[in-house]
Amino acid sequence: MTVAKTGLSATGLRKYYGKGTGLIRAVDGVDLKIEPGETVAIMGPSGCGKSTVLHLLSGLDRPSEGEMWLEGRRVDEMGERQLARLRREKVGIVFQAFHLIDELTAQENVEFPALLAGRSPKIARRRATELLDRVGLADRASHLPSALSGGQRQRVAIARALANDPVVLFADEPTGNLDSSATLEVLRLLEDLHASELTIVVVTHDERIAATADRLITMRDGIFVDETRLSGGSSGRLGSLFAVELDA
Amino acid sequence: MRGRILLTWRLVASSLRRRPGEVVLTVVAITATTTTLMLGLALHNVTAHPYQTTRSLTSGPDVVAMPDRGSPSSVAQLDALEHRSGVLSHDGPFPVSYPIMTTNGSKILAIVEGRSMSPSPIDQPYVTQGTWVRPGGIVIERSLAHELSLAPGDHVTLGGNSFRVDGIAVTAAVPAYPHTVDEMNIDVGDGVWNQATGLVWATDANARSFATLSAPLNYILELKLSNPATASAFTNTYSDSNTLSVWSWQDVGQNDAEQSKPFQQGLLIASSLLDLLAIASPVVIVGGRLAERTRRVGLLKAVGATPRLVAIVLWLEYLILALVGAGVGLAAGYFAAPLVANPGAGLVGGLGVASVSWTDVGLVVALAVALAMLAAWIPSIRAARTSTTSALADSPRIPRRRPFLAAAATHLPVPLLLGLRLASRRPRRMLLTLVSVAITTTTIVAVLSVRAHEELAPSVSPRQFSIPYNPNTANTDAVLLVITVVLVVLAVVNALAITWATSVDSRKPLGVARALGATAKQLSGGLSTALLIPAVPGAIAGIPLGLLFVSAVSHGSRATIPSALWLAGTLLCVAASIGILSAIPARIEAQRATIYVLESDIG
Numbered sequence: 001m002t003v004a005k006t007g008l009s010a011t012g013l014r015k016y017y018g019k020g021t022g023l024i025r026a027v028d029g030v031d032l033k034i035e036p037g038e039t040v041a042i043m044g045p046s047g048c049g050k051s052t053v054l055h056l057l058s059g060l061d062r063p064s065e066g067e068m069w070l071e072g073r074r075v076d077e078m079g080e081r082q083l084a085r086l087r088r089e090k091v092g093i094v095f096q097a098f099h100l101i102d103e104l105t106a107q108e109n110v111e112f113p114a115l116l117a118g119r120s121p122k123i124a125r126r127r128a129t130e131l132l133d134r135v136g137l138a139d140r141a142s143h144l145p146s147a148l149s150g151g152q153r154q155r156v157a158i159a160r161a162l163a164n165d166p167v168v169l170f171a172d173e174p175t176g177n178l179d180s181s182a183t184l185e186v187l188r189l190l191e192d193l194h195a196s197e198l199t200i201v202v203v204t205h206d207e208r209i210a211a212t213a214d215r216l217i218t219m220r221d222g223i224f225v226d227e228t229r230l231s232g233g234s235s236g237r238l239g240s241l242f243a244v245e246l247d248a
Numbered sequence: 249m250r251g252r253i254l255l256t257w258r259l260v261a262s263s264l265r266r267r268p269g270e271v272v273l274t275v276v277a278i279t280a281t282t283t284t285l286m287l288g289l290a291l292h293n294v295t296a297h298p299y300q301t302t303r304s305l306t307s308g309p310d311v312v313a314m315p316d317r318g319s320p321s322s323v324a325q326l327d328a329l330e331h332r333s334g335v336l337s338h339d340g341p342f343p344v345s346y347p348i349m350t351t352n353g354s355k356i357l358a359i360v361e362g363r364s365m366s367p368s369p370i371d372q373p374y375v376t377q378g379t380w381v382r383p384g385g386i387v388i389e390r391s392l393a394h395e396l397s398l399a400p401g402d403h404v405t406l407g408g409n410s411f412r413v414d415g416i417a418v419t420a421a422v423p424a425y426p427h428t429v430d431e432m433n434i435d436v437g438d439g440v441w442n443q444a445t446g447l448v449w450a451t452d453a454n455a456r457s458f459a460t461l462s463a464p465l466n467y468i469l470e471l472k473l474s475n476p477a478t479a480s481a482f483t484n485t486y487s488d489s490n491t492l493s494v495w496s497w498q499d500v501g502q503n504d505a506e507q508s509k510p511f512q513q514g515l516l517i518a519s520s521l522l523d524l525l526a527i528a529s530p531v532v533i534v535g536g537r538l539a540e541r542t543r544r545v546g547l548l549k550a551v552g553a554t555p556r557l558v559a560i561v562l563w564l565e566y567l568i569l570a571l572v573g574a575g576v577g578l579a580a581g582y583f584a585a586p587l588v589a590n591p592g593a594g595l596v597g598g599l600g601v602a603s604v605s606w607t608d609v610g611l612v613v614a615l616a617v618a619l620a621m622l623a624a625w626i627p628s629i630r631a632a633r634t635s636t637t638s639a640l641a642d643s644p645r646i647p648r649r650r651p652f653l654a655a656a657a658t659h660l661p662v663p664l665l666l667g668l669r670l671a672s673r674r675p676r677r678m679l680l681t682l683v684s685v686a687i688t689t690t691t692i693v694a695v696l697s698v699r700a701h702e703e704l705a706p707s708v709s710p711r712q713f714s715i716p717y718n719p720n721t722a723n724t725d726a727v728l729l730v731i732t733v734v735l736v737v738l739a740v741v742n743a744l745a746i747t748w749a750t751s752v753d754s755r756k757p758l759g760v761a762r763a764l765g766a767t768a769k770q771l772s773g774g775l776s777t778a779l780l781i782p783a784v785p786g787a788i789a790g791i792p793l794g795l796l797f798v799s800a801v802s803h804g805s806r807a808t809i810p811s812a813l814w815l816a817g818t819l820l821c822v823a824a825s826i827g828i829l830s831a832i833p834a835r836i837e838a839q840r841a842t843i844y845v846l847e848s849d850i851g
Contacts, residue, residue, distance in 0.1 A: 093763055101756075103648065105654075
């Protein structure tokens with residue numbers, strides 16, 4: 001296999017839990033290649049392993065088998081310190097549950113990754129101000145998460161994920177906890193980021209979010225069963241079934 | 249009914265199985281609390297029983313009489329005493345002389361009592377080490393031997409002649425050293441007059457040989473009365489005598505009790521400090537579990553449990569932990585109590601017999617049950633008052649926000665940034681940590697101060713005659729050892745409890761920091777910093793507090809300051825212990841994938 005110096009790729013990615021008769025194959029052989037600037041959405045029913053794939057790709061978890069590469073560097077063999085650096089400098093992660101720090105303001109939450117990366121407080125603050133402005137929350141900078149709506153919290157979380165100019169943004173069900181209007185706020189933001197050619201991998205149940213992607217991957221029982229270029233047609237074994245789901 | 253009992257038991261068992269680490273820590277904390285309480289209670293019995301035991305072992309006299317001067321007329325008074333009504337039997341008079349004793353660079357005026365090599369029917373001193381008097385040898389009263397660091401086989405010079413120490417013994421006839429003081433002032437040369445102190449037994453011939461012109465031979469008579477309880481009344485008739493000293497067994501017992509009183513008070517205060525420290529651990533642990541309990545209450549109610557059943561389950565859960573802890577604590581306290589409750593100076597005491605009563609046991613169990621009730625009470629009340637959905641959705645209090653500290657932290661390196669922010673989230677826990685570490689250090693410094701005092705105060709000057717005052721040295725070492733061991737165990741348990749509670753509480757912010765790229769080292773450093781922020785001032789405050797404590801216990805006299813090296817070592821050890829212990833949960837978390845740490849967050 002040739003390794004691209006840019007983008008994100010994975011080969012034979014597997015993640016197992018338990019052993020013997022209790023063995024669970026959460027991810028059971030996934031191959032993936034994502035080009036720089038591409039937005040990929042992963043959809044599928046609950047428990048199909050899509051969040052696990054995202055956790056593996058973003059360095060939040062380690063695979064049982066398989067290879068992962070980011071910008072020509074092998075991720076699956078990295079030590080904990082290298083993984084920490086990867087999460088700090090190369091990837092941004094957005095969670096369904098936001099995971100903001102309760103006692104820090106929006107601004108402090110956003111500048112936190114920059115401080116972890118050793119940036120000066122002044123630079124971190126300036127960057128946080130820019131990002132909050134970009135996500136439309138400049139006037140909420142001094143608010144605590146508890147004083148923000150769900151959509152606003154998720155936008156703060158997205159701003160935080162962008163604090164260190166990541167190569168890839170991973171979003172795990174970013175609208176899973178949001179109501180309709182908040183979902184639209186996040187949707188617009190992801191469209192903007194897509195337009196800015198940031199590489200994005202998003203796991204979602206929401207077809208509106210998936211519709212913003214260049215490519216849509218469908219997962220079932222730990223494997224990719226369908227891949228759709230949104231500009232092109234559907235392919236794969238369960239392509240037709242996926243189409244039915246979308247209609248529903 | 250049977251089904252309900254089975255259900256309750258299953259709920260309790262499953263709850264205990266869910267978090268074995270917490271269960272173990274809770275049991276250890278309760279064990280430490282109950283052990284300490286047991287030791288504290290055992291101290292109450294230190295003074296009374298040991299004297300009685302010694303008196304019984306030595307066939308102690310009811311009344312002892314001694315002329316103030318060894319003149320023939322005074323000795324005649326002793327003869328009259330033997331025939332007084334109420335006197336059942338007597339032994340002696342035994343010859344008493346006052347030679348200068350030198351050993352190990354010390355020089356004192358001893359009281360040498362001449363004895364037969366065969367046992368006396370009254371006041372046969374109980375030999376705790378070595379043998380009874382033989383020609384060429386002497387036996388030394390235990391407190392004096394301890395003070396002069398003498399053991400069987402050593403040699404001392406008495407009246408210019410060398411004697412072998414054959415044995416160490418105790419008696420109930422006279423107060424223990426340093427209160428064994430003869431009334432007579434003796435010219436020891438060079439114009440110095442002194443009172444003899446410290447009892448030595450020698451053969452009759454040897455004792456007589458030490459008599460000099462300036463310190464003539466004296467005698468001591470020991471009586472048994474038909475009614476020992478009347479001994480005080482018997483001696484009162486001689487209270488105005490200028491020529492005869494007469495004292496009762498009650499006088500000696502009271503003197504020994506008085507002698508060990510300051511020490512006992514000190515131990516009781518130390519024990520109270522240890523109790524405070526011990527109770528701090530369960531408080532921290534129980535406090536840490538409360539948030540999770542509320543969610544569990546919601547879960548139980550959601551599946552149909554009544555508030556009463558919830559309360560019973562919670563109470564039983566803590567009761568089991570408390571009773572296990574109390575059981576282990578009682579056993580540990582029972583075996584350690586004799587060490588603490590060993591006799592005061594010079595008394596044999598109840599060796600091997602724990603001074604623990606059923607009342608003490610009841611108190612300890614009551615404390616453990618009270619802790620269980622307290623721990624179950626708050627979530628039970630919440631169970632009754634909170635709706636099921638609210639309980640299920642319960643999240644812990646939002647941590648405190650300290651804008652100034654949050655801003656100031658941005659200028660610090662990452663571990664300090666994390667540490668300062670973690671520390672500022674829960675000020676009450678930080679205060680508890682500070683107080684807990686301060687108490688720990690206070691007690692360590694107090695122990696060091698007592699030890700330093702013993703080392704620095706060789707009470708007998710080699711050049712001068714003096715009456716040394718260093719009571720209870722005979723059992724100080726054993727007691728200090730027990731206290732030190734309990735202290736170390738408690739300090740470790742406490743540090744573990746605080747570290748555990750802080751790490752549980754910090755799981756979310758640290759998990760987020762890890763997801764955002766903080767390394768395991770930075771996280772571990774952050775947690776250590778969060779604990780060291782209150783621990784260091786606590787440890788520093790503990791130094792003057794420890795010295796003040798010793799000073800207060802010794803009735804205002806200045807405490808001996810341990811060497812700077814020891815104090816610095818104490819500070820370093822306390823800080824290092826907290827640092828090392830806090831690294832453990834951080835290391836455990838580091839073994840788990842970041843996502844699990846983040847998703848297992850309970851806050």
